[in-house]
Amino acid sequence: MWPYHSDLLARPVPRYTSYPTAAEFTEGVERSAHDAALAAIAPGAEVSLYLHIPYCHEICWYCGCNTGAANRSARLTAYLDALSAEIDLLARRVAARVRVGRIAFGGGSPNAISAEAMAGLVAQLRDRFDAPAPILSVELDPRSWSSEWEAMLATCGFQRASLGVQTFAAEVQARIGRVQPTELIAEVTAGLRRAGVASINHDLMYGLPGQDIAALEDSIHQSVALGADRLAVFGYAHVPHMLPRQRRIDASQLPDGYARFRQAAFAYHLLARHGYVPVGFDHFAKPTDPVGRAVKEDRIFRNFQGFTDDTSQYLLGLGASAISQFPHLIVQNDKSAGRYRMNVTAELLATERGVARDGEDQLRGRIIEHLLCRGHAKVPAGRFVDALDRLTPFADAGLVTLGNGEVRIAPSALAYARGIAACFDRHREPGQRQFSSAV
Ligand code: SF4
Known part of the structure; x- marks a missing residue:
């Protein structure tokens, strides 16, 4: 223990997904600084791209992400048009000088958009940038899974995917507003394998309302049995004063500090017994997974997507609220999808705030x-x-x-x-x- x-x-x-953290971002960092940072990327540099899809078909009560309901197709179409405009905007600034090593889609839930739309984004990125063999990764909501998505992931060659699982316990799922049967999670995991996705992550959580060690143990066993290559086991942070959607969660059911501590320790020891390598403080990977191998070689880094084996100094974020990281500057796009759209369709970077390093x-x-x-x-x-x-x-x-x-x-x-x-x-x-x- x-x-x-x-x-x-x-x-x-x-959580230090950057330093300085987002709490230090100010509006004093302007578009011109973002522009200058892009212009200063060394010729021949490898960059990573992150595209943010801030929509989900169902909003979970515990969620701390910048996301909204994907219930109006016109809203999604307008957003995708803006994203396409920003891809062109960024390509005009840097594509002639850089090579793209990684393309990650996060959110929200990227599979809130159609498989066809996602294939279109990947095709546009490959067309506009020098991206001969990028590592393609995507975050997925099992509840929005479809056979079209499975086929698209195979055709586009996605290698990595992360599933939002959180817990397999039906009664805990009900308490956090995220109901997804075990059979669905198993089917999506199997579909990802059929699509050729080699590295599958399951996001799990501890410290959830009504969750005890037995429920956590069962969830970990189920993910391990489904063959998850990586697991992230996050502690639920109950901050309803900052995230009003969390007010639907019954705080009286939450484990106390000591129970949370025991759950974190239990997850660590159980996954170690199953042969997973600890990655940082809350991730785990099979030793054969690229991230597990990177741990052994001291090649793990931290960026806005969490623990990563990405070695690039440049992470370029596209989409509303997306963050770009340069050695001397961090900048964030406008969080408002409306203002983001207005800027990029006027061929302007959507810079809202940031911090110099x-x-x-x-x-x-x-x-x-x-x-x-x-x-x-x-x-x-x-x-x-x-x-x-x-x-x-x-x-x-x-x-x-x-x-x-x-x-x-x-x-x-x-x-x-x-x-x-x-x-x-x-x-x-x-x-x-x-x-x-x-x-
Ligand atoms: S699916 Fe993920 S991003 Fe969407 S509301 Fe639920 S937790 Fe948040």
């Missing part, structure tokens, strides 16, 4: 990323004395060791990884409440 220190888990901490941020960001992805990080001699000071309670509890210019998280201290990494965050004051608890 992992050691439990409630005081060291009490501080809300970011100076040398200090880049160094702190690298330390935070290494701690979260690899469990250890080099700290330059004489630097970050304040951060090392803040690590003292973690060191005193035996959760982290400091020495030889390195910070190393103990193997049993994964639950504290975000809190330990946050010690290097110069933007974070102790006690800020806009983040979730560490487990």
Whole structure:
């Protein structure tokens, strides 16, 4: 069992899918900075593209994503037209200088749009960019699955897919507004295999209303039995003051902090027993999966899509609210689909906000990323004395060791990884409440 220190888990901490985090984004970062960052991409560089589809056929009560109901076809068509315009806009700026190594579709639920529309986006991207053999990945909602989607994934050559499963327990599904029978999840997983998708991820959650260890154990066993190559086991963050849709969830049914901690630890040990490799603090992969192999070789990174084996320095986001990351700048497109459409159809970047990353941020960001992805990080001699000071309670509890210019998280201290990494965050004051608890 992992050691439990409630005081060291009490501080809300970011998930650090970037550093600085989205909480530091401001509208002071303008379109001209976004334009300049695109112009500064080194010729011959490999870039990754992320396309955001902010629609779902059914909205889950717990969801923290930027998504809306896909119930009006005119709305979807207008959005897809805008996305197509932004692909052209971006291609005119960078396609002659870059090669595309990866194309990821996320949301929302990319399969809220038709298989035909998705095939059209992939064809347009391949036509406009130098993308001879991109790794294609997609997030999917099992409830919107269809035989057309299976055929399209095979034809386009998608290699990776992530299914929103969360839990197999019917009574827990009902409590979070996401009902999807086990047979459906099994059928979609099998359909992905038939389509040639080699790496299938199941997203699961702990800390859900009415969920206990037995329910979590059953869900993990079912995903393992279905052959999931990767599993993400996220802690549910109940923040109805920030996400009004969560008000439908009965907070009295939520496990307390200690129960959540035990669930996180249980998932870790159970998946380790099944032979999965831990990836960062809440992902797991088969040793044969590309991400599992990357863990063994210390090649895991963190970006807006979570833990990744993507080595590119440039992640270019397309779509409403999509985020682009450059070494010295992070920018986000307008979250409003209407304003996003207005900009890109007027041939303007849809930049809404962002944050510049100076040398200090880049160094702190690298330390935070290494701690979260690899469990250890080099700290330059004489630097970050304040951060090392803040690590003292973690060191005193035996959760982290400091020495030889390195910070190393103990193997049993994964639950504290975000809190330990946050010690290097110069933007974070102790006690800020806009983040979730560490487990
Ligand atoms: S399917 Fe995913 S993105 Fe859509 S509402 Fe549910 S959790 Fe959110």
